Amino acid sequence: MARQEKKKDVVIVGLGWTGSIxxxxxxxxxxxxxxxxxxxxxxxxxxxxxxQQIDELKYGVRLKMMQKPSQQTLTVRxxxxxxxxxxxxxxxxxxxxxxxxxxxxxxGLNWRPQEIELKLRxxxxxxxxxxxxxxxxxLGDYPVSYDxxxxxxxxxxxxxxxxGQAGNLNGEIREGGNPFEGWRSEDYPxxxxxxxxxxxxxxxxxxAMGYHPxxxxxxxxxxxxxxxxxxxxxxxxxxxxxxxxxCYQYSKSSPQTAILGAxxxxxxxxxxxxxxxxxxxxxxxxxxxxxxxxWDDVAQEExxxxxxxxxxxSYQLNNVHLMLLSGxxxxxxxxxxxxxxxxxxxxxxxxxxxMFFRDEEFNPFVGHGANGVCIDDFSISQNDFGAEGFIGGSxxxxxxxNGQPIRNMxxxxxxxxxxxxxxxxxxxxxxxxMSIGSHGSHMSYANNHLDLDPxxxxxxxxxxxxxxxxxxxxDLKMNQFMKSKMEPLAASMNPDLMQSGFKGEGAMYDVRPxxxxxxxxxxxxxxxxxxxxxxxxxxxWKAHNVFAMGAGNxxxxxxxxxxxxxxxxxxxxxxxxxxxxxxxxxxxx
Amino acid sequence: MxxxxxxxxxxxxxxxxxxxxxxxxxxxxxxxxxxxxxxPLEEYDRSYLTADEWAFVMAASARLIPSEGDGPGAIEARVxxxxxxxxxxxxxxxxxxxMEGPHDPDAEPARGWQTPLSPAxxxxxAIPAFDAWCQETHGxxxxxxxxxxxxxxLTALQNGxxxxxxxxxxxxxxxxxxxxEGYFADPQYGGNHExxxxxxxxxxxARAAYRAWPERHNEKYPxxxxxISGERA
Numbered sequence: 001m002a003r004q005e006k007k008k009d010v011v012i013v014g015l016g017w018t019g020s021i022x023x024x025x026x027x028x029x030x031x032x033x034x035x036x037x038x039x040x041x042x043x044x045x046x047x048x049x050x051x052q053q054i055d056e057l058k059y060g061v062r063l064k065m066m067q068k069p070s071q072q073t074l075t076v077r078x079x080x081x082x083x084x085x086x087x088x089x090x091x092x093x094x095x096x097x098x099x100x101x102x103x104x105x106x107x108g109l110n111w112r113p114q115e116i117e118l119k120l121r122x123x124x125x126x127x128x129x130x131x132x133x134x135x136x137x138x139l140g141d142y143p144v145s146y147d148x149x150x151x152x153x154x155x156x157x158x159x160x161x162x163x164g165q166a167g168n169l170n171g172e173i174r175e176g177g178n179p180f181e182g183w184r185s186e187d188y189p190x191x192x193x194x195x196x197x198x199x200x201x202x203x204x205x206x207x208a209m210g211y212h213p214x215x216x217x218x219x220x221x222x223x224x225x226x227x228x229x230x231x232x233x234x235x236x237x238x239x240x241x242x243x244x245x246x247c248y249q250y251s252k253s254s255p256q257t258a259i260l261g262a263x264x265x266x267x268x269x270x271x272x273x274x275x276x277x278x279x280x281x282x283x284x285x286x287x288x289x290x291x292x293x294x295w296d297d298v299a300q301e302e303x304x305x306x307x308x309x310x311x312x313x314s315y316q317l318n319n320v321h322l323m324l325l326s327g328x329x330x331x332x333x334x335x336x337x338x339x340x341x342x343x344x345x346x347x348x349x350x351x352x353x354x355m356f357f358r359d360e361e362f363n364p365f366v367g368h369g370a371n372g373v374c375i376d377d378f379s380i381s382q383n384d385f386g387a388e389g390f391i392g393g394s395x396x397x398x399x400x401x402n403g404q405p406i407r408n409m410x411x412x413x414x415x416x417x418x419x420x421x422x423x424x425x426x427x428x429x430x431x432x433x434m435s436i437g438s439h440g441s442h443m444s445y446a447n448n449h450l451d452l453d454p455x456x457x458x459x460x461x462x463x464x465x466x467x468x469x470x471x472x473x474x475d476l477k478m479n480q481f482m483k484s485k486m487e488p489l490a491a492s493m494n495p496d497l498m499q500s501g502f503k504g505e506g507a508m509y510d511v512r513p514x515x516x517x518x519x520x521x522x523x524x525x526x527x528x529x530x531x532x533x534x535x536x537x538x539x540x541w542k543a544h545n546v547f548a549m550g551a552g553n554x555x556x557x558x559x560x561x562x563x564x565x566x567x568x569x570x571x572x573x574x575x576x577x578x579x580x581x582x583x584x585x586x587x588x589x
Numbered sequence: 590m591x592x593x594x595x596x597x598x599x600x601x602x603x604x605x606x607x608x609x610x611x612x613x614x615x616x617x618x619x620x621x622x623x624x625x626x627x628x629p630l631e632e633y634d635r636s637y638l639t640a641d642e643w644a645f646v647m648a649a650s651a652r653l654i655p656s657e658g659d660g661p662g663a664i665e666a667r668v669x670x671x672x673x674x675x676x677x678x679x680x681x682x683x684x685x686x687x688m689e690g691p692h693d694p695d696a697e698p699a700r701g702w703q704t705p706l707s708p709a710x711x712x713x714x715a716i717p718a719f720d721a722w723c724q725e726t727h728g729x730x731x732x733x734x735x736x737x738x739x740x741x742x743l744t745a746l747q748n749g750x751x752x753x754x755x756x757x758x759x760x761x762x763x764x765x766x767x768x769x770e771g772y773f774a775d776p777q778y779g780g781n782h783e784x785x786x787x788x789x790x791x792x793x794x795a796r797a798a799y800r801a802w803p804e805r806h807n808e809k810y811p812x813x814x815x816x817i818s819g820e821r822a
Contacts, residue, residue, distance in 0.1 A: 195804065238799040
């Protein structure tokens with residue numbers, strides 16, 4: 001029989017960005033809170049200290065900050081006709097592990113969605129008609145609007161400490177910012193970061209073609225900064241070790257730099273690491289949860305943690321897995337469209353061009369994860385879907401982010417992969433290349449979904465989650481459109497050599513190369529219990545005292561990195577709990 | 590060379606990054622004091638590889654990154670030591686990976702790692718299988734072949750023309766990846782000896798402090814690399 005812990009007002013599952021936000025905001029209400037974290041504890045000191053953190057092999061290649069598949073993973077197949085096989089070693093995406101979660105090892109790109117991305121179905125139907133929506137695409141509107149979320153985007157940006165330059169301040173378009181962004185009530189908390197050589201070249205070439213370059217919005221401190229919780233950040237020194245690393249100098253936005261130090265000072269908050277939640281327990285009537293059962297990896301036993309409110313704030317994939325295992329809704333059936341859990345899993349469609357300039361110096365190791373200049377001239381709000389034959393868009397960016405040579409060694413196509421030719425090429429090319437990336441939207445489809453695997457189990461005997469996912473024509477067409485627009489821009493810069501990498505028609509999902517850790521959907525928001533697993537407040541339709549936060553809420557993925565929307569939705573949810581739910585616990589919709 | 594337990598040579602490291610080129614004479618002096626000559630590869634005390642496997646890894650890595658031309662080869666960088674240590678550690682035994690069955694080693698490559706074998710087990714099974722192919726095709730084990738025949742054999746291995754069993758079919762991919770890792774990883778892992786590969790390409794290693802550099806456009810960064818333990822080159 002499981003050990004039982006003292007009842008808490010709130011149990012938080014996973015202490016990354018959204019768990020930390022829920023923790024500190026609900027701690028301010030005086031609630032008695034425990035956060036359960038599957039992984040280890042980690043903080044800037046001692047875990048991310050210089051110089052031990054500056055280790056490409058350990059963190060960049062052997063992925064020691066990431067979820068270990070031996071502890072938790074899933075299976076993958078491209079369509080219902082394939083047998084799903086385990087994602088045995090990490091490749092395509094890298095869920096985090098330990099306190100801070102993916103918010104610790106991310107790159108720091110912090111975007112808001114465009115207004116129409118949250119009402120994309122309506123935007124498409126109003127402008128081109130329902131008939132342009134491809135068969136099998138589950139195009140939807142979010143049940144919240146940009147205007148409703150705007151104060152919460154602002155709140156998250158202040159907490160996380162974002163550097164950038166407003167392009168649309170209360171409707172007024174500002175020179176140097178992104179003219180196509182959603183309106184913002186305040187400018188960024190910090191000014192933009194300095195511009196590296198590749199970014200400057202891209203900026204000038206883009207401006208010459210009539211595009212609108214602006215600084216990437218960076219969760220990287222450009223100045224010293226104190227956030228609303230009193231947490232301090234120091235300016236980034238372009239060390240070039242962001243993605244896959246913890247920041248050694250308090251410059252990258254993370255739960256550690258922005259929230260956890262303040263949160264740990266609340267006596268009504270505690271957290272337990274190496275505590276892996278196995279399931280949410282439902283009351284006999286099935287209408288509410290009674291708490292969670294977790295595995296205490298130190299004591300090697302199951303523990304029941306009773307609580308009045310359950311916040312699911314683990315990584316998107318793990319949230320969906322827990323909800324499927326706990327019966328927090330019906331599993332999605334792609335054939336009938338019934339059920340909501342696992343519905344609308346989506347990803348990101350990316351491509352890019354690499355340019356070689358034999359006689360120019362880019363110092364690729366001088367950079368940060370959110371470095372660069374962007375354009376949004378081919379973003380979702382700018383594309384004529386009817387004329388182009390796809391629904392979607394992308395932002396483009398150029399900026400050095402790491403020059404770590406095991407993984408970042410662009411070489412001209414046709415270079416031998418080994419031998420004297422390879423060795424000569426690395427000497428000739430390292431530091432003399434730059435790239436432009438296209439970071440594109442990914443729609444939701446009946447084919448792409450999550451459910452439980454019939455064969456493989458984890459160390460607790462639970463079924464692994466099964467991902468059914470493949471690239472779809474709509475997004476591949478969008479990617480090819482970006483190629484056709486980006487190549488002329490790259491050519492205008494007169495490189496000695498340029499080469500493109502954009503997936504096209506017929507591309508099959510390959511789990512091996514790293515692509516992006518922007519896994520979305522699976523416990524999406526819906527206007528009704530038929531459409532989504534949670535309502536507009538991330539509240540479970542099945543059990544009203546369960547709130548599931550994070551990118552699992554996304555109806556379809558946006559064209560941007562997800563963290564800004566994740567943070568905004570988390571503050572929106574926690575605000576609803578504070579102002580509406582605590583005084584009268586009930587379904588809020 | 591250790592200042593504090595667990596923080597090797599921080600003082601020397603700081604000295605190296607702050608003083609930079611101006612004090613290169615001093616730095617060179619300090620370096621001379623610190624360097625102890627490594628064990629010759631022929632006398633290296635192996636942690637995982639057998640004598641035959643070591644001979645293969647020495648010979649194969651020497652062709653994957655040859656000594657000829659500019660920059661160090663795998664042998665000068667001591668890549669075989671790196672590979673031996675990695676295979677002896679948790680990478681070699683796939684400790685972090687999900688290795689439960691059933692396995693489908695015949696699955697198409699895009700499905701990812703599906704062999705039941707760990708990297709260390711793949712080396713153990715694939716080296717004799719490949720040597721047998723070399724013997725049959727070229728009349729000698731790989732390490733005994735001429736460089737020209739070694740290159741031909743490695744090309745056949747890379748192209749999947751050696752007839753390896755599905756469980757070990759990815760051997761070349763792993764061997765090449767590990768060789769490049771050993772070439773570019775921090776020297777604490779046994780390869781990239783004296784940071785020669787970083788010097789060769791112009792990567793400053795663990796310096797990780799470039800505050801003045803983002804806006805110095807098209808200007809080559811002048812300082813040589815430092816390692817995590819505080820070596821410099």
